Amino acid sequence: MSATELDALYQEIILDHYKNPHNKGLREPHEAEVHHVNPTCGDEVTLRVHLTGEPGAETVADVSYDSVGCSISQASASVLTDLVIGKPVDEALAIHESFLTLMQGRGNVEPDEDVLEDGIAFAGVAKFPARVKCALLSWMAWKDATARVIQEKAS
């Protein structure tokens, strides 16, 4: 890995979010709380989701979390919350999908800044297979928690 690739990984935006994470700290109210772990390295996140609105047309009213982990996993949690809070769940899920595609693209996917905003800073991560899991930790937790709330409401 060259110094340039290293810089592509550790973009300023990422280091900023790492040093000053948004929406960190667990909050009320929430309908689901999940705890996800990256078994390989031990990074952990506890994440809460609060949805409002009618079944089938929910909105992500709040996402809060507590976590221990590396710069990539911390920054991606921070970016996640920025991107999804306030969005209709459908739209948030589409953003999730788009982030996932970027991360699994091995560096060959062009990120859409309109959709991913600060998230495009993670484009460089996709070239580091070992770090993709770091970037996805909180995103997977969010999807899991959201699915649980929706399922619960439906039943």
Next chain:
Amino acid sequence: MSATELDALYQEIILDHYKNPHNKGLREPHEAEVHHVNPTCGDEVTLRVHLTGEPGAETVADVSYDSVGCSISQASASVLTDLVIGKPVDEALAIHESFLTLMQGRGNVEPDEDVLEDGIAFAGVAKFPARVKCALLSWMAWKDATARVIQEKAS
């Protein structure tokens, strides 16, 4: 393996004992009966020992057996019985020891015809590690059975 080595393995004496085994068929009286198996190939022997005489000075009064197996294992059982029946146990054990040394010698041990008689025909077997177990099957069974009788008598 060359044809000469094959002939060294399948000496006439061995093939004769194979076709006309001595002392085959289980007989009474006996103080111990053992069943030994070669796990790799499935060859089996059931062998009985009858000892007479005072503790510490027993004589091998009879050895009889029933077995399924290859020419080497069959012939060696036949030769064994010829060699030990009628001998004092001590002497029979010494013959056993000498046969064992020959078999484990990888072809580098010179057999003593005075001790092993027809048993010297097995010298060629020692060069075939896979067949050494065949040659030793009944010998190990005999030693096991003899040890059991002696132990039983002692206790």
Next chain:
Amino acid sequence: MEGLLPQLEVVRKDFPILERTLAGGMPLVYLDSANTSQKPQCVIDTMVDHLERHNANVARAMHQLGAEASEAFETGRDRVAAFIGAPSRDEVIFTKNASEALNLVANTFAWARGDLAVGEGDEVVITEMEHHSNIVPWQLLTQRTGATLRWFGLTDDGHLDLEGIDDLITERTKIVSLTWVSNMLGTVNPIAAITRKAHEVGAVVVVDASQAAPQLPIDLAAMDEAERPDVIAFTGHKVVGPTGIGVLWGRRTLMEQLPPFLGGGEMIETVTMERSTYAGLPHRFEAGTPPIVEAVGLGAAVEYLSDLGMEAVHAHEQAITAYALEGLATVPGLTVLGPLDATQRGGAISFEVDGVHPHDIAQVLDSRGVAVRAGHHCAKPAHARYGVQSSTRMSSYLYTTPSEIDALVEALEYTRSYFKLG
């Protein structure tokens, strides 16, 4: 001869050991491939390249070598998944051999609770033609749980006796475990029909594919779900791969319900001194450092087979087997154990020769460079069923030529004359 692999002589050049000569300058005639297969140069080279240039531990390592090793290892898994048409690559679990794969299932069933629990009144069904590795694990399971072990018997011509199937596979049946292709009789069993029947009563079906994977095209995803086994097991060293690796493919919903087998590194989610939680598939069943260079080698091996085409490999086996059955029929006093129709069987042919013990046959054959196996081939019950204690087995593979079969038949004639059989 029809059905042979195109360019067989070129294919043989891929296998360096086939150039070997043995004692007395005899060329090697290797007819023991059901025991273990030979390795093509590309498998060996791939392993060497890995060890010389990419060696590192997997999953845990974040550096470049670690990334390369992990990628190579997981590519091995992808290739194996493709080779058997696994519905999901995460259902492919690496074990140390087929035996461990079968034991993994039997051993975890002993600790299963709820729906999968095995206990008194439950039955496990196997067959009389199983390899010991598909008998002993189920004996241990049933002895330890109080369940009952039952089995399919065999017909005189070497097939499963399916007459009593309705009596054998019942509501009490928890598990049916059987071999796809017999390593002794060569018989190919009707896996789909038996699986369908077992699934009807809610039983789990485990298939020992150790002899099937080398010779039959397998496409799990293409099978009707009702007829698809829940688990299949096979072993690397019989599919031109290295020793030290086996494969267990297991239906996700089953494997996720079974309790852990070996505990340790890589199979955990989190560990405290008091308790642990476990990782998802496939890692849940892969405790400790996996067989890394072996998975890399196995990946190259199944690629090699796929490049030849498993249909072509299968056709080759059938052609050679037919030719061998014909040749063996010309040897006086020789009796083949198992089906005599090459289209209905695999490439392992066990036989007896009147008046000569299998050991002695194998020994004389070996003096002519012909390598076969003699003994019970880890199938004592099947031998007992046919009233024999041991047999001689020739087994061909994709590199076997008709002239090697000729050499076998000639060597058998020589054996008979050596032992002075009329």
Next chain:
Amino acid sequence: MEGLLPQLEVVRKDFPILERTLAGGMPLVYLDSANTSQKPQCVIDTMVDHLERHNANVARAMHQLGAEASEAFETGRDRVAAFIGAPSRDEVIFTKNASEALNLVANTFAWARGDLAVGEGDEVVITEMEHHSNIVPWQLLTQRTGATLRWFGLTDDGHLDLEGIDDLITERTKIVSLTWVSNMLGTVNPIAAITRKAHEVGAVVVVDASQAAPQLPIDLAAMDEAERPDVIAFTGHKVVGPTGIGVLWGRRTLMEQLPPFLGGGEMIETVTMERSTYAGLPHRFEAGTPPIVEAVGLGAAVEYLSDLGMEAVHAHEQAITAYALEGLATVPGLTVLGPLDATQRGGAISFEVDGVHPHDIAQVLDSRGVAVRAGHHCAKPAHARYGVQSSTRMSSYLYTTPSEIDALVEALEYTRSYFKLG
């Protein structure tokens, strides 16, 4: 520097991977040997020669290739037995890795009856510094049998807390299982003293020698019987051997009493459909085709180590470790976890750097070619004990040079500046 291996530069030439360059043309600085060791050419060549010229299945095969393969395989066992001074070569059992070896013991104890039976009221004692592979198996055993799991805690400076030993090792203790050398803290534990104590109460002692075997001379036969563990386990890939093989040495009288683990080919004496009897040691615990080419490679590996001399390897590790501890002490904000005296520890050094997560450290180090491990190193409880969630670990081996340590220290300085830490 004193204590280094003589002719270190020549020794390094034995390891082809050390010539590799990484992205950006960086030379490889491999400091992840506690994770897996690199392989000398002689190990690779021995494996290639086996695969190209002697490949066959072992034990079962009577032909010349089979005899050659069996001889090569069993020579591997002889060499491993000599390497650890095993009282008997039949006590050396090949497993797939250290994890399987430890699980084999824990798993069979679950089914043991009589003297060895484990149940309610019995206790199993481990330590807080164990690798997950020496924790989870005992959790499973105690959960499944109703026994109680207890453990030694750790002192602030990274040693076992032996204060409460009389309370911990008592008449209730059935098994004590602990690591010889910690893979996280580097601590070398007082195996002899603890074994003596455990034997006094009749407990079985299992020692995880995964990190000890690569670096300490081991001579079991020379140990006082009261102080000799009953079982030791280690793994091939950490002693310059291949993956896919581990070693379990077990006292004969213990191993013969334990029930079978995996059932199948090679571990049996005789099999009928109703029941089986089992072979003697070591085969009793080696079901199925063993790791043949791996045993051959491992044999070459331990020969290589013995030729260098384990005393010399140990001295080298100690010299490098001392030098590394000195170097690391110069990095601002860096804290080493575990003992600080090189003579009292093994070569794995885990540390934290204030303000940078281990992942990020490892990543920047990797951009300079320096390969280390970041995470919990399969020792979550030990990390939790010291209030850290993960750490960075450098681990040296016989091929490590002082200038590689310099490269590490420099790269750590660079990491600090990269993340703009004062």
